[in-house]
Amino acid sequence: MSDSPACIPLEELLPTELFKALGDPNRVAILCDLCECRGGPKTVSELAAELPVDLSVVSRHLGVLKRARILDAERNGKSVQYTVRARDLVTILRALADAIDNCCPDPADRDQPASKPTPTERRHGPAEPSRTSQP
Amino acid sequence: MSDSPACIPLEELLPTELFKALGDPNRVAILCDLCECRGGPKTVSELAAELPVDLSVVSRHLGVLKRARILDAERNGKSVQYTVRARDLVTILRALADAIDNCCPDPADRDQPASKPTPTERRHGPAEPSRTSQP
DNA sequence: AGCACAATTGCGTCAAAGTGCAAATGTAGT
DNA sequence: ACTACATTTGCACTTTGACGCAATTGTGCT
Numbered sequence: 001m002s003d004s005p006a007c008i009p010l011e012e013l014l015p016t017e018l019f020k021a022l023g024d025p026n027r028v029a030i031l032c033d034l035c036e037c038r039g040g041p042k043t044v045s046e047l048a049a050e051l052p053v054d055l056s057v058v059s060r061h062l063g064v065l066k067r068a069r070i071l072d073a074e075r076n077g078k079s080v081q082y083t084v085r086a087r088d089l090v091t092i093l094r095a096l097a098d099a100i101d102n103c104c105p106d107p108a109d110r111d112q113p114a115s116k117p118t119p120t121e122r123r124h125g126p127a128e129p130s131r132t133s134q135p
Numbered sequence: 136m137s138d139s140p141a142c143i144p145l146e147e148l149l150p151t152e153l154f155k156a157l158g159d160p161n162r163v164a165i166l167c168d169l170c171e172c173r174g175g176p177k178t179v180s181e182l183a184a185e186l187p188v189d190l191s192v193v194s195r196h197l198g199v200l201k202r203a204r205i206l207d208a209e210r211n212g213k214s215v216q217y218t219v220r221a222r223d224l225v226t227i228l229r230a231l232a233d234a235i236d237n238c239c240p241d242p243a244d245r246d247q248p249a250s251k252p253t254p255t256e257r258r259h260g261p262a263e264p265s266r267t268s269q270p
Numbered sequence: 271a272g273c274a275c276a277a278t279t280g281c282g283t284c285a286a287a288g289t290g291c292a293a294a295t296g297t298a299g300t
Numbered sequence: 301a302c303t304a305c306a307t308t309t310g311c312a313c314t315t316t317g318a319c320g321c322a323a324t325t326g327t328g329c330t
Contacts, residue, residue: 010167020158024288026153032145039239044307054290059308061288078306080295086239093232097225104174104221159318179277189320194278196318213276213327 010103013096021068026051027061031070036086041074041081143178145238148231154204160195166205169219176209176216 021027033050034042048058062082065071072083168185169177185192187210197217200206207218 009161010170014157014167016160016163020287020291022149023151023158024153028146028149028151032149034236035145035238037221045305053288055176055288055306056308059306063308064287075297075307078304080307084235084239086235090232090236091226093235097228097232098226100170100219100221100228101225102295103170104219115179147275155317156292161318175291188318191321192319210277210327215277221291257294 009126010099013099014091015068015092017107018070018092021064021070021117024061024064026053027065029115030058030061030065034082035086037075039082039084039086041076043081045079076083076117136221145231145234148227148234150203150227153203153205153227156180156199156205159196159199161188161192162200165193165196165200166219169206174219174221175212176218178214178216180214182217 022031030047033047044055044059044062047062048055051058062071064097066073066082068078068083068089072085074081074083157166164186165182167206168182179190179197182197183190186193186241197206199218201208205220206221207220209216209218
């Protein structure tokens with residue numbers, strides 16, 4: 001039991017709520033729609049116009065995406081503008097990719113569990129622990 | 136070409152099945168367990184020993200993860216060895232992060248909802264392609 | 271073939287989630 | 301205050317998914 005896993009707690013990087021939110025086609029469509037305007041905001045009505053479901057359903061989906069820290073909401077007069085939390089999302093995804101990469105270097109290399117010929121440290125991203133603070 | 140969205144089809148990078156598979160805590164636990172042995176294989180029984188659910192349930196979860204291209208299964212005698220498709224996963228996650236990064240330049244600029252002074256300027260990532268090529 | 275062990279699958283049950291409609295809430299303008 | 305418009309929420313209904321148990325399949329051994 002003294003064998004160190006050399007593996008950061010992956011479970012913390014796999015927030016179930018985030019992926020559950022990404023597991024619905026309508027929510028994915030919303031996210032894509034929002035991304036396609038370069039991060040620009042869109043209202044519920046605008047988003048709902050692109051989907052075959054009721055506006056109330058879109059509002060609920062937006063709520064789920066907001067709770068999953070994927071979107072941000074901000075009132076602007078009568079309407080509510082939704083935007084993608086692109087930077088946080090990218091950070092989380094890269095951190096997760098780095099963690100998996102770090103845990104499972106390469107199936108061809110796992111003959112020697114203790115020595116790594118190519119120490120796959122992060123050579124692309126800082127893999128910062130994300131700045132999303134939980135209220 | 137001037138009004139190109141500069142946005143690759145995000146929807147193709149957001150496979151619902153993958154995220155749906157990642158949206159269950161038991162499946163996440165399985166994935167973490169599998170990652171913690173550096174990509175080494177584990178059998179259904181070994182995986183099930185770590186979870187409070189029935190072995191048949193674990194087998195079903197494994198099937199979901201396999202269908203989502205997250206795990207690979209291979210028979211080895213009487214048992215079946217499951218491994219993480221780490222390289223594919225990392226590739227997908229990085230590609231998705233790159234795509235989002237590419238689509239939404241910087242959320243800090245969204246204070247001005249109607250005017251974007253520097254739409255081409257990015258300050259954090261060139262959106263490099265993933266390092267592991269995968270067919 | 272018969273037996274033991276490992277994994278998958280069929281079936282029923284139950285909880286969670288998606289959806290639409292109608293009502294309620296919030297906001298701006300008259 | 302009233303009205304118009306935008307969004308959210310309450311209340312059903314339906315579908316999807318997770319779970320346990322039992323039965324089935326697959327494999328190796330005697």
